Amino acid sequence: MEVMIILVPLALALGLAGLVGFLWSLKSGQYEDLEGAAWRAIADDDQPAPPQPDAAPSRS
Amino acid sequence: MHVTRDFSHYVKDLGAGLKHIDLAVEGVSCAGCMAKIERGLSALPDVTLARVNLTDRRVALEWKQGTLDPAKFIDRLAELGYKAYPFEKASAEATEAEESRFLLRCLGVAAFATMNVMMLSIPVWSGNVSDMLPEQRDFFHWLSAVIALPAAAYAGQPFFRSAWLALKTGNVNMDVPICIGVILALCMSIVETFHHAEHAYFDAAIMLLTFLLVGRYLDQNMRRRTRAVAGNLAALKAETATKFIGADEISEVPVAAVRAGDLVLLRPGERCAVDGVVVEGRSEIDQSLITGETLYVPAEQGTAVYAGSLNISGTLRVRVSAAAEGTLLAEITRLLDNALQARSRYMRLADRASRLYAPVVHATAALTVLGWVLAGATWHDAIVTGIAVLIITCPCALGLAIPTVQTVASGAMFKSGVLLNAGDAIERLAEAEHVIFDKTGTLTLPELEVVNAAAIPADVFSVAGQLALSSHHPVAAAVAQAAKSRSPLMGAVEEPGQGVRAVVDGVELRLGRPSFCGAEALVAQNASVDPEASVVAFSRGDQTYLFSVRQGLRRDAAKIVAGLQRRGIKVEILSGDREAAVAAAAKALGVAEWRAGVTPADKIARIEELKRAGVKVMMVGDGMNDAPSLAAAHVSMSPISAAHLSQATADLVFLGRPLAPVLAAVDYARKALHLMRQNLWLAVLYNFLAVPLAISGVVTPLIAAAAMSGSSILVMLNALRARKVREEAASWK
Numbered sequence: 001m002e003v004m005i006i007l008v009p010l011a012l013a014l015g016l017a018g019l020v021g022f023l024w025s026l027k028s029g030q031y032e033d034l035e036g037a038a039w040r041a042i043a044d045d046d047q048p049a050p051p052q053p054d055a056a057p058s059r060s
Numbered sequence: 061m062h063v064t065r066d067f068s069h070y071v072k073d074l075g076a077g078l079k080h081i082d083l084a085v086e087g088v089s090c091a092g093c094m095a096k097i098e099r100g101l102s103a104l105p106d107v108t109l110a111r112v113n114l115t116d117r118r119v120a121l122e123w124k125q126g127t128l129d130p131a132k133f134i135d136r137l138a139e140l141g142y143k144a145y146p147f148e149k150a151s152a153e154a155t156e157a158e159e160s161r162f163l164l165r166c167l168g169v170a171a172f173a174t175m176n177v178m179m180l181s182i183p184v185w186s187g188n189v190s191d192m193l194p195e196q197r198d199f200f201h202w203l204s205a206v207i208a209l210p211a212a213a214y215a216g217q218p219f220f221r222s223a224w225l226a227l228k229t230g231n232v233n234m235d236v237p238i239c240i241g242v243i244l245a246l247c248m249s250i251v252e253t254f255h256h257a258e259h260a261y262f263d264a265a266i267m268l269l270t271f272l273l274v275g276r277y278l279d280q281n282m283r284r285r286t287r288a289v290a291g292n293l294a295a296l297k298a299e300t301a302t303k304f305i306g307a308d309e310i311s312e313v314p315v316a317a318v319r320a321g322d323l324v325l326l327r328p329g330e331r332c333a334v335d336g337v338v339v340e341g342r343s344e345i346d347q348s349l350i351t352g353e354t355l356y357v358p359a360e361q362g363t364a365v366y367a368g369s370l371n372i373s374g375t376l377r378v379r380v381s382a383a384a385e386g387t388l389l390a391e392i393t394r395l396l397d398n399a400l401q402a403r404s405r406y407m408r409l410a411d412r413a414s415r416l417y418a419p420v421v422h423a424t425a426a427l428t429v430l431g432w433v434l435a436g437a438t439w440h441d442a443i444v445t446g447i448a449v450l451i452i453t454c455p456c457a458l459g460l461a462i463p464t465v466q467t468v469a470s471g472a473m474f475k476s477g478v479l480l481n482a483g484d485a486i487e488r489l490a491e492a493e494h495v496i497f498d499k500t501g502t503l504t505l506p507e508l509e510v511v512n513a514a515a516i517p518a519d520v521f522s523v524a525g526q527l528a529l530s531s532h533h534p535v536a537a538a539v540a541q542a543a544k545s546r547s548p549l550m551g552a553v554e555e556p557g558q559g560v561r562a563v564v565d566g567v568e569l570r571l572g573r574p575s576f577c578g579a580e581a582l583v584a585q586n587a588s589v590d591p592e593a594s595v596v597a598f599s600r601g602d603q604t605y606l607f608s609v610r611q612g613l614r615r616d617a618a619k620i621v622a623g624l625q626r627r628g629i630k631v632e633i634l635s636g637d638r639e640a641a642v643a644a645a646a647k648a649l650g651v652a653e654w655r656a657g658v659t660p661a662d663k664i665a666r667i668e669e670l671k672r673a674g675v676k677v678m679m680v681g682d683g684m685n686d687a688p689s690l691a692a693a694h695v696s697m698s699p700i701s702a703a704h705l706s707q708a709t710a711d712l713v714f715l716g717r718p719l720a721p722v723l724a725a726v727d728y729a730r731k732a733l734h735l736m737r738q739n740l741w742l743a744v745l746y747n748f749l750a751v752p753l754a755i756s757g758v759v760t761p762l763i764a765a766a767a768m769s770g771s772s773i774l775v776m777l778n779a780l781r782a783r784k785v786r787e788e789a790a791s792w793k
Contacts (some may be wrong), residue, residue: 004196011179019172026164029459036114055483 067130069317070146077125080106084292090119093142100140101133107126114287118147130557139570146314153291153593156284163277166215170270173264174210177204178765180261185762201253201260208262210667212246213271218276234414234459237421241454244385245501248447266472271772272459279463279483282470286480299331302326304377316654318380326376332369336378337362337600342557343374344422346534348500349703351636356594367705369682373533409733410462413740417458425449428755441757449754452764453747455770461739464779469732472783476724477715488695489725490733491676496623496667496693498681499635499645505717506682508538511593512608520605522590523564524598527552527571531560536571538609559596572598579604579713613648620719621649625725627651629678634666634691636659636685640736663689680722682706697722727785739775746771 030037072080088094094112102362109122129289130146135142145178180200187197205396209684216239223235242265249260302325303317310325315333318324328343344356346472349368356372358541359365365378400536425446432442471482480486497503513521526535530552536559549569550560559572570577579597586595586606593608621631635642637641642656662677667689670677679686679693682702690696690709699709714721750767753759 012176012207015172015176015179016257017239022172023165024170028167031113031161031164033113036094036509038331039094043091046289 064455066311066313066317067146069314070132070148073125077606078122079125079130080122080151081121081133083121083137083144084149085112085117086140086143087117088112088114088147092517096140097137097142100136104128104132104136111414117292119144147292148314149291151285151309153284156280156287160277160280160284162258163218163280165272166218166440167273169211169216170266170273173207173215173475174270176207176632177266177418178265180204181761181765185760194256196674197258198253198256200312201262204260204262205250205253209246209317212242212266212269215266215273218244219269219272232418233411234417235419236270237414237450238272238454238459240304240422241265241450243352244447244713245451245454248444250443259761261447261761262423262452264761264768267765267768268451271768275460277488278467282463282467282480283483286470286474289479302330308538309389309565319659320380320678322380324378324380326371326378328371328373328375329534329537330371331363332371332515332714333367334378334380335364335366336380337364339377339379341374341376343376344372346372348371348611349506349636349682353640354500354637364411370534375556399784407737408462409740410458411485412746413458413499415520421453424453424751424755431755432757445755445756445757448757448759448764449751452750452754452759452767453723455534456768457746457775458740460738460772460775461743461779464776465692465732465735465739465782467729468779468782472713473728474726475719476728478725478728479713479715480711481708481713482711483762485695486729486732487675487736488711488725489678489729492629492678492695492726494630494670494675494679495678495722496632496663496689497621497651498632498679498683498686499633500611500637500681502699503617503633503645503649503719506611506699507541508535508594508609509612510539510542510607511612512606513542516605520600523549523600524571524605524607527560527562527569527598530554530562531571533559533572535594535609536560536595539571539596539607550629569599571596573597574606577604578602579606582606597768613645614717614719616718616720618649619721623723629726634663634689636683639724660685660688664692697725721749728782731785732782735779739778740776742778743771746774 025031067081070081073579074080078751085097088097094114097112098110099120101107101119101645104123106124106126106128107121108124109120111120112118113120119137121130134144134146153355174516180203184197184200185193186192194729219242221234222233223239226233227237243325244262245265249265250258251264253260265769294548294650301315302310302316303313304323304325318334323339324334324336326341326343332345338359338361340361342360343366344586345359345363346354347366347369348354349370350366359371359376364381365376368425406638412753413543429442429446432438434447465482467487469486470568495648516524521543522545525540525545526544527551529545529548530538531537531554547566549562552560554560555572555576556574559570559575561568561570563569574580574595574597575585577599579599582597582604583595583606586593586608590783593610596607596609598605622630630653631649631651633642633649633651635645635656636652636658637656639656642654645651646654658666667677669681672675676694679690679696680698681690682707684703686698687703687705687709690698690706695712697712697714698707700707700713700715702710702713712725746767750759752764753763
């Protein structure tokens with residue numbers, strides 16, 4: 001049972017890391033625009049410069 | 061005169077030479093728009109940030125202080141094909157955003173604690189039936205306590221606060237039994253752990269908080285979203301006024317920057333954004349948004365004008381007066397205040413349920429303790445069993461039953477063009493059994509349309525439409541719209557208060573007053589056919605024609621009224637307009653009950669009369685004169701084109717030209733109420749099964765956890781059904 005000395009703190013530390021990550025993402029405003037975030041994930045962000053607004057995909 | 065647009069009211073100074081502005085943008089709907097807007101705006105020099113928020117349909121912009129004028133952003137967005145308006149966050153919205161972030165933080169903490177306590181609980185549950193050493197169990201219990209206690213203290217704040225507020229005013233709400241349950245479960249668990257007992261309920265207490273926070277967050281999020289949309293709509297209505305900043309210099313400013321005593325310019329075809337008195341000029345104004353009266357009222361020096369009036373023919377200078385100075389406005393405000401006070405007495409379904417629930421649960425727990433003591437158990441065992449009853453009955457499913465349905469139903473309503481203004485509107489809407497419609501702007505469209513288009517030769521119609529493009533007069537605009545004209549005639553001259561004229565191929569064309577075009581004879585003839593319509597005459601050489609223009613009914617109005625009647629809802633029309641106009645509309649829609657020339661006080665009197673007879677009234681209206689009756693009714697609805705005051709008062713707002721959202725909202729609300737009740741019964745049924753187990757003292761923490769999550773998931777799944785209404789009911793599709 002000595003393994004618990006490592007496993008329990010490790011499990012708690014991992015859980016805490018998750019919580020800290022969540023609080024950080026909340027604080028940095030990542031939950032402000034859930035709909036937009038969903039779309040941003042699939043948008044191509046590596047468009048060749050200079051930006052050409054008319055070349056952007058049209059509204060669907 | 062030189063016009064400038066002044067947006068300094070909306071610009072925030074971020075310090076370090078940076079400026080910030082929020083714009084509400086129309087028509088942003090996908091990733092393409094988002095990328096297009098962000099690239100288009102970032103390409104402007106000095107812009108440091110351009111970020112679209114797709115949920116709220118807004119753009120946040122930051123730029124280096126200097127030569128860049130915020131008006132440039134709006135022009136740029138217009139080039140890209142989007143209409144944008146500067147936007148000011150209402151303070152209520154900022155508070156709600158903060159509240160929602162707080163709930164999410166609580167939810168994060170509670171969820172973390174639940175997962176970790178569960179991780180410790182499962183070995184205990186399995187160890188209790190196998191070979192776990194009591195020391196190990198105690199160690200796991202103490203660890204659970206270290207995680208659960210601070211987490212519950214933090215994440216429970218929303219419930220503790222609300223329960224405290226309710227108790228302080230002598231009320232009981234859903235949060236009171238929740239708090240009692242959670243606190244007792246935690247206290248008992250500590251005592252039990254101290255005595256090396258087998259069972260501790262840390263997991264149940266913290267899991268309960270997690271589930272309830274999910275419900276609370278959903279509820280909050282729904283309210284926040286509708287408020288964001290409502291805020292955008294206010295901005296999209298472009299509430300600006302043309303203010304004199306010098307003797308001859310004018311500037312377009314947001315209404316919020318106009319003070320009493322300022323002088324504003326009101327051009328033909330413009331809607332007045334302020335209340336005031338005409339100091340110079342002569343015109344006709346359309347007060348239909350204020351009084352429901354569709355006849356134009358002459359305006360000259362000394363005439364009072366109200367926000368929402370449409371200026372028709374001449375240019376006016378208006379001295380802005382303080383808000384409630386006008387007699388009409390003061391009267392409406394007084395009626396509105398009275399009605400609002402009366403309305404706050406409605407008790408929500410959830411509160412009604414908890415008022416019944418709390419005493420029953422607490423009595424059951426107390427009786428359990430007493431019963432066990434009388435049956436010879438020790439006080440310790442009896443109290444442990446009593447607390448187990450409280451834990452198992454803690455209204456987990458009950459707390460989720462209503463917010464989940466509301467969230468799903470409001471999402472569905474949103475898609476069919478209905479926005480919720482009030483959180484409990486769905487419940488009240490579902491109970492409506494008598495609908496009172498206002499006519500002007502509600503059953504009819506706010507814009508004018510040409511009614512006798514078929515009687516006019518097509519070539520005449522199109523040339524008249526082209527000529528009409530040169531006029532600001534709303535009636536002329538209706539002609540231009542009906543003729544689908546795009547290219548104005550060259551050299552057209554507008555004669556103020558008379559009309560427009562132009563010479564084409566040596567023939568003079570005139571459009572305007574009948575006297576201006578020499579068409580008085582036609583007017584008398586038309587008046588006998590359609591006495592309600594406004595007329596505009598057109599002459600080409602010596603040929604004369606008359607266009608008859610009026611507000612048309614919404615296209616699907618008759619179908620929707622019939623649909624409401626089929627659902628057993630009585631329909632009635634109360635309008636401030638003239639009798640003949642209302643009678644015609646009522647006849648066209650098949651509405652038997654109607655009254656014309658009704659004042660705001662009369663409307664309220666009628667609603668009160670129905671209320672006394674026990675009828676639940678829904679009021680649908682748009683005018684400022686409807687605002688008090690919107691507040692007085694059991695539930696109310698406004699079209700998006702409504703006066704500011706009415707829209708703020710109404711429980712629901714519907715978008716677009718059709719009337720269909722009214723019926724859709726009723727269908728969704730009825731379905732939602734049905735599901736809410738069903739969910740409450742599911743929760744009761746669960747208690748019915750679980751409570752005997754708890755009373756008999758066989759509930760272990762494992763059973764409590766399984767029952768709690770099982771019932772919560774059941775209720776959530778049932779709520780998803782609110783997305784769809786039955787096909788035969790959905791005749792508005």
